Amino acid sequence: MPPAEHLDHFLRLDRLLHLTRIGRHTVYRGFRKATFPKQVKIRAIRLPGASDDQSVH
Numbered sequence: 287m288p289p290a291e292h293l294d295h296f297l298r299l300d301r302l303l304h305l306t307r308i309g310r311h312t313v314y315r316g317f318r319k320a321t322f323p324k325q326v327k328i329r330a331i332r333l334p335g336a337s338d339d340q341s342v343h
Contacts, residue, residue: 296328 303310316322 296326 297305299310299313302313313322317325
């Protein structure tokens with residue numbers, strides 16, 4: 287997996303779990319052991335009537 291600074295977008299945890307089909311515990315263990323990219327907190331600004339795909343991050 288490329289370093290986080292080279293990624294062009296972020297995945298929310300639920301989407302990551304769905305796409306990779308690995309468990310939540312495995313993901314958090316990967317964060318602790320640094321085998322996954324460092325977790326980044328994002329704050330979504332939800333626009334009235336916007337779906338998740340249209341949120342501003």
